[in-house]
Amino acid sequence: MLELRRLRLLAEFARRGSIAATASALGYTPSAVSQQLAALEREARVALLDRTARSAELTDAGRRLAERAEEILTLVEAAEAELSANADAPMGRVVVTAFPSAAVAFAPALAGSLSDHPELTFVLRQTRPGDGIRQVQSGEVDIALVDDWSGKLSAHAPAALKFFHLRRDPLVLAVPPGHPMADPAKPVDLQELREEPWMAAPAGEPSRQAVDRLLDTVGGRRPVPWEFEGLHTILSLVARGIGIAAIPALALAAGEQRVAVRRIPDCDLAREVYAVTRAASVRRPSVAVTLRAIYEAAQNVPEVLPESDDELGPASPPDEPPPRADR
The missing domain is CATH 3.40.190.10 (Periplasmic binding protein-like II)
Structure with a gap:
């Protein structure tokens, strides 16, 4: 009989690719994971891992069982969900x-x-x-x-x-309150902002990639942003007048009131x-x-944009609303 907890370990190993990563993800020690996978091999009566002194990888049998383990775990969860669906209240x-x-x-x-x-x-x-x-x-x-x-x-x-x-969640422009572009009546012109100190997330972050695409459209010498970890850190620096930034609008929902926010014209980055x-x-x-x-x-x-500058319209509705608890 294959033990369910060990099948979960095998499925996790297939996703992570190493015993150390599997142990870290599930809160076990690497030794415990290794012992449990060895026990699963004894239950299955076939080698599931090809071990060397420094690494381990799935054998063909191990990959097939890992795929079945995913199916088994999904079925078990579905059965548990059907049972709990009869509960009187969420718990x-x-x-x-x-x-x-x-x-x-x-x-x-x-x-x-x-x-x-x-x-x-x-x-x-x-x-x-x-x-x-x-x-x-x-x-x-x-x-x-x-x-x-x-x-x-x-x-x-x-x-x-x-x-x-x-x-x-669209990309919007955040500037200090005393900045010329803080006035909603003044059209935003990215070319006028080319020489400004821009701030952005580190290279490789998803929001940074969007900012880089935006700055590619500025024309002339492309601005090179200063890099800071965390959108809230960037907003606090903008509020202090240190620079400007293009950020996702949702980052402003925490209530940072010390920056001016503008829609970026002709920008569909979101x-x-x-x-x-x-x-x-x-x-x-x-x-x-x-x-x-x-x-x-x-x-x-x-919404974070001033009324006179808010041309984005309401957030788009979900494709399929989540189910209610009483369904």
Whole structure:
């Protein structure tokens, strides 16, 4: 009989590619992971890992079993969801991970709406770009809030995952309040800003790639931004008059009032914001009510552009609203 916990370890090893990474993701020691995988090999009566002194990789049998393990774990979760769907109220622990600006923007509304469910324990964590989907796949978290600047993320998602589109988050211009471009009546001209000190996230960050695409359109000598970790750090520097920045509008939802925000003309650079969960989890009342709360929080984030400059229109609605807990 193959032990379910060990199958989960094997599936995680297939995703991570090393015993050390698997141990780190699941909170075990590398020695414990190695011992459990060895025990699984004895249960399966076949070599699942090809080990060397410094590494390990799956054998052909190991890859086949890892694929089956994913299917088995999905079926088990679906069975658990069907059982919990009969519960009278959402209960238990729901773990959500989010990119920083979404975590800050949505947290107040989530805390308010989910407080109506006393049997529910809600955990919100921040994560680095790219980690959220992996954490949902591995079962570390129930829901991930992720952003996508490419417009292709959901189209290439694994079938076991469900994407809920929350909103479109455009790139906007942030300048100090005393800056000439702070006046909503003055048209924004990026060429006039070419010699300004621009600030942006480090190279390789998704928002930085969008900023680089924007600066490519300025003309003349391309501005080279100063690099700072964290959009909120960048905003605080703009507020102090140190420079200007193009940032996703959602980053302003934390309430930074000391900057002026302008729409960038003829700019369609934006990220799509999604809630991602395992398809088998959607029927769990605790996950369903949390998804609905996230959706409502995303729709109710205050607009940051002044009325005379707000030509973006309302946030686009989700492709498919999350289910209600009573469905």
